[in-house]
Amino acid sequence: MHQPLLLGTSRKPPMTTLSFGGGQDSAALLNLLIADPTFRKKYAPGLLTVLMSDTGDEHGETLTYIEHVKQLCQAHNITFMHITPDLGFHSAAWQSLYGQWDRNHTVQSLAFPRTCSANLKLAPMFRALNAHVAQVYGYAPSAPRRQLSALYAYAAEHGPMPMMIGFAAGEERRVKPAQSQVIIDTMHRIYPLIDLGLNRRGCQETIHALGGVTPYPSNCRSCPFASAHDLLRLELQEPAALDRWMGAEERKLAAPKWQGTRNHTVFANDLTIRQSLERAHLKYPGMGLQELNHIRFQRGHATTTSF
Template identity: 50%
Template sequence: MEDSAFRRRYVQGDLLVVSSDTGDEYTETTAYLQRKKALLAERNVTFVHLTPDMGFHSPAWQSLYHQWARNNTIGGVGFSSTCSPNLKTEVIYRFLNHLLAQRYGYVERQGRSSKAALYGYRQDFGPLRVMIGFSAGEERRVCAAPQRYVQDTIERAFPLIDLGLSRQGCQDVTRHLGHEVPTPSN
């Protein structure tokens, strides 16, 4: 919002901020999101927080706790990460497919493809740019998109990594700009 050079580099067109509820967030994080939603609205930037009741979370992944109970498992730092893809990026991509269908009149689902709107958008305008907030130091989290539709329709950008901004760096910039520094999410 504050850096025109950043916007020129990463935002060609509308900016939409989307987050997805994992079912495992601190109350402080939820309250922070509501305050940021108000700030973004003042700046004419749409913010959407996806919750399971909206229908974009898969039945198997309604929340982190739901998944643990469903499979009688637990999560931990020593295990491979399935939370980010199943409760964040996949949920957001489903929402974006729906939004493109609603906003531009694309077919949302066609044959076996439940991502028909993303394919339609790509055909007309090129891949949809999605900025993902992995910070510098989290490069290991960036991997090739395993899903074919993501490879075909989404241009994933990692601006914090590109700019060398670590979590601390992001906090410093946020503080310098006079904005509230959030509590780390869960």
Template identity: 35%
Template sequence: MNDLFAPQGNLLTVLSFGAGQDSSALLEMYLDDPKFRQQYAPNDFVVVMADTGDEFDQTYDHVRDVQRRCKAAGVEFVLISPEMGFHSESWRSLRHFYRSKGTIGSKAFPKTCTDRLKIQPIYRWLEHWLSEKYGVQCNRKAGIREFAARYGRIKMMIGIAKGEETRMADPAKNPNRWYRESIEPVYPLVDMGMDRAACQKLLHAKGLYVIPSNCKACPFLSEPELEYLRRFYPEALADWVELEAAKLKKHADKSAVIVTDKEGNPKRDREGRVKVENRNYGVFGVTPLPAKIRQAKETYESWSDEDIIAYRYSHGHCVSTAY
């Protein structure tokens, strides 16, 4: 038996905008293609991006251009900056967190930066925005649940392309009840069979040159991307090196940790010496960042600047975050 008072359809679609090629392609289709709008965002629509504070200059230039074009088209675009109060005090930006906590992002650590700098600020902002626009409460996600109960689950449009299906998170497995009851993630690029190259082609057709979006101080940079950073953003790279050095100095006591068995007894090698391990991890584990920079420089020194730029543009940047 159908509930006569249940909401019909979905009133609101939110585009989670990362300013990279995939989410930019989604926005262009929304602006230009009535069929796309009818299928994926037929009613209320808003574009939102949370600022990590560590994007490349070209990305911020692109965001400013997108803001202008959205305003001209009557589309609301919100860039969440730390000053708005939706970032946590610890995670005002990526480097702020590293500097204030004396730590560093590392491939050896669990990845939390996307959740802390992008996802959490977006949903904090979203509840506040819903309370102002639709009159729901604003109280620890209760307002998001209230909105969904009244108007249907919120469609969260996410720029994950064909070939990246493993990044599509199952909403039923989300640990937060408010999310399971209120949010419906949608992946139009996967539905339409559009991979990263197809997104690039669409953007090219509009005269747009959009670089992949990622933080400059990201431990998941490939070697060509690290060389790109060395050539074009040396000051940002030098700061990153200093942040890693400060972390390694702070945790120097972990540079030679005694390895123990299940009973807590020290393990020994064949010569009877106590085994020790370096657990003072930097950006790339136990290999210091300066060593990785030198390695990337030696490997790609024969590449021209144009080669490095073309690689970064065409390959994109993906750390396999699922959401």
């Protein structure tokens, strides 16, 4: 007889997950989980799994911080999954941000829904979590007519799995009803930073007070939410990445398949990235990397994807 799919017998403690973006908000949560026993007991009393899905366009500083987080989690016996495409959890169509853009001669624009986040962050994260849960608890990772069946088996045995989301106080508008049935059925999303009233500054201060390393805010280098300061900084810090992004936009604007459609620029304001960069130079003349780093570190990014 095979083991029933929805009746677990694992006797393992329940699991909490942390959706980790590699920026200051999720870093504050990880530092609290490691260094504050009261917080850990309240939010993640059993097993803890930290998940970060890589978009293939992460900033160099984020990748450096991820290496630090890997060691930190290892030292504290926390499972950390850095989900890169080679692990097999990214779909064929969304191996990376540029993989998708190259396939379709497109580029992400503020004029359209941010499908990148759903396909490069959420989908690989849940596939990886499903595989991990199957392995830890001994559930079948897949079943006929049911994807992510280990997450369903877990929910049947333990109830919906808590998933901590690092939205800070002041970002309440990013909390939206779940769009995916598997999230509705198997996950319980929690927002401890909002509960605790910790905004970005509060996250920075919390990490510092706990003796942790505060990362730069994290989003893709080629994110349509980039500010004028972000463009200036990317030009100085990772000029090849900026060139690649401008090239992708130029390709999209010229591509025959998009002629006669709403063929918007990245920022959807009729200015190309190159023209936006020129304006940024005029508005903020002579800004150096040190000043731009300070601005990004303090203000964060303006990404408003919801979850």
